[in-house]
Amino acid sequence: MALRVLNNPLLKHKLNIVRQKQTPPDKLRTLLEEIALMSMPLIFEDIPIRVERIETPTGVGDFEFVEEEDFVFVCILRAGLPLLNGALQALPGAGVGFLAIKRKEQNLEAELFYKRLPSLEGKCVVLLDPMLATGGTLNLALSELKPLKPKRLISLNLVASPEGVERIISEHPDVDLFILNIDEGLNPAGYIVPGVGDIGDRLFTEGL
Template identity: 40%
Template sequence: MPQVHHVTHPLVQHKLTLMRMKDSSSNSFRTLLNELAALMAYEVTRDMPVVDVEIETPMETMMSPMIDGKKLTFASILRAGNGMLDGLLSVVPNARVGHVGLYRDPDTLQAVEYYFKMPTGMEGRDVIVVDPMLATGNSAAAAITKIKSAKPRSIKFLCLLAAPEGISTLHAAHPEVPIFTAAIDRGLNDHGYIVPGLGDAGDRIFGTR
């Protein structure tokens, strides 16, 4: 799976293990999620294009690299994707933020769109789509299809956990989109949840059931 980047840094894996524990409080879960998102931000932005610009230090003039192109955009798949934004923005504070509202039909497990809002001038922007879980892959694929209509320069997908079924679905729909994940779990249960997983990420972030 050349388009799947498994982030195996020890800090990432340690914090993910703590998040998986069923007795972690919502506060602990949110804190760990922010920390994990910040760590993974370094991995997913590793190959961002840069250009040398002329600057003046207190000592002399020099050429130094800066990120090339328009500001990065984080596209959150509601609602759980919002739990990753603070951590990502702590690393890239000038990034723009977009939202894609999708819910999973409990009978068909297909994604149903109810909201879409992206920054203006998406042409030339690099987009990182964020959602803690890549389960069936239907929501991620639908979100990326919608985002493509805004014609960004590039798209990546960032999650904490991925199931093989979700990876296959996303790659079938968007084979050029790389996936960055902290873990590839065994698969899905009969209800479309990742196992062993960490439960419903949205419920654990917001303390709902």
């Protein structure tokens, strides 16, 4: 289990523009795409590579490549969609899966209502969801993915609560967490404080 807070000044700058209440949906989507793309090199610093001899315009040499097909991005609908777009700019040959999970407002329990996944066996799987609040959504997602025998499980979250991080570390010690910022905590409604609000609504339905 690895917990890494991505203390990169440019990533923090973009995240804090996301936090601002007045940031419009189109700008939010662009920011999340940029954050995901910029996070990929930090997440994949230690991934396996292969060496291949290739011809350049001026010579021949042995160079390092990543096996893009060994990776699968799993997007938590709907808020994870911009993160998926950014991640695929880094590894366009990766597989893609989708989980639609909604939190019940009355008891904050997560409920799965759509699943579409490629083969995960032996793959490095990256879960993409902007928020890690109570940990219910991520816990449910991991319970769906683990039986499919991935080689490694990674979660990328922009903002997390201490409670959510503690829960995932306790219940899923084999999962690597990459988070831009761990905020103060949760309010009674289960939202991260100061957080970013309901990011799904802000991304796609605010003002409708």
